[in-house]
Amino acid sequence: DVKVTQSSRYLVKRTGEKVFLECVQDMDHENMFWYRQDPGLGLRLIYFSYDVKMKEKGDIPEGYSVSREKKERFSLILESASTNQTSMYLCASSEGGGNQPQHFGDGTRLSIL
Amino acid sequence: DQQVKQNSPSLSVQEGRISILNCDYTNSMFDYFLWYKKYPAEGPTFLISISSIKDKNEDGRFTVFLNKSAKHLSLHIVPSQPGDSAVYFCAAEEESSGDKLTFGTGTRLAVRP
Numbered sequence: 001d002v003k004v005t006q007s008s009r010y011l012v013k014r015t016g017e018k019v020f021l022e023c024v025q026d027m028d029h030e031n032m033f034w035y036r037q038d039p040g041l042g043l044r045l046i047y048f049s050y051d052v053k054m055k056e057k058g059d060i061p062e063g064y065s066v067s068r069e070k071k072e073r074f075s076l077i078l079e080s081a082s083t084n085q086t087s088m089y090l091c092a093s094s095e096g097g098g099n100q101p102q103h104f105g106d107g108t109r110l111s112i113l
Numbered sequence: 114d115q116q117v118k119q120n121s122p123s124l125s126v127q128e129g130r131i132s133i134l135n136c137d138y139t140n141s142m143f144d145y146f147l148w149y150k151k152y153p154a155e156g157p158t159f160l161i162s163i164s165s166i167k168d169k170n171e172d173g174r175f176t177v178f179l180n181k182s183a184k185h186l187s188l189h190i191v192p193s194q195p196g197d198s199a200v201y202f203c204a205a206e207e208e209s210s211g212d213k214l215t216f217g218t219g220t221r222l223a224v225r226p
Binding site for chain 2: 004009031033035040041042043044045048050090092094095096097098099100101102103104105106107109
C-alpha cells in the first residue's frame, strides 16, 4: 500500500511566520503534489514536482514555494503566513507516466492567527 | 473557470438504494477521470477511474459511467451503505499532463440507515 505521510495533522502559526509543511512518500513515486482544500472550492493545486529539484506552479502558487531535494520528500513553504492561508493542506504522490491515480496523505489543518 | 463541476453539493439516500453522483466537465482534452472519497480529517482515497476510451467501469458496488459527447460522468453506488457517507470528488486528467488532476468541488453523500 502507498503511504503518504504529512508531518503534522494540526498546526497553529502566527501571521508573518515562515511555515514548513513536510510530506514523505514511501513508494518511489516520481510525482508529488500539494493542494489546499477549502469549503465549496474543492481541491486546488498549489505546486507539483515531476522529479527531484523540479517544480511546477499549479493554479494558486502565490504566497507559497516548494522544495524537493530528495525523491521521497516534498516540502511546502509559506514564506510569510497570512490569515487567508488558513486551510487544509493535502500532499499527494503518483507513479508518473500518465493515467495513474494520486495517493493522498491525511492532510495538515493549518490555522494562521 | 471551473473545468470540472459537481453541481450538487449534497445528496441524501436511503440505505440499500442507489446513489448517483454526477460530474460535468468542459475541457475536451481530458482523457482520464477519477472519483475520490473523503472522510472528515482524512485525505481523499482513490475509488475508481475510467479512461476516455471506455464508457463504463465497474468495481464491486461502484460503477462509473462516461458520456464523452455530453462531457458528463457519473458514479453509481449500489447498494448504498451508511459507511459510504462521505464527500465524493470527481477529478480529470488532461492528456499528456503527467498525472496532474483538476478536481470538482465535491458532493457530500449521506446514507440514511
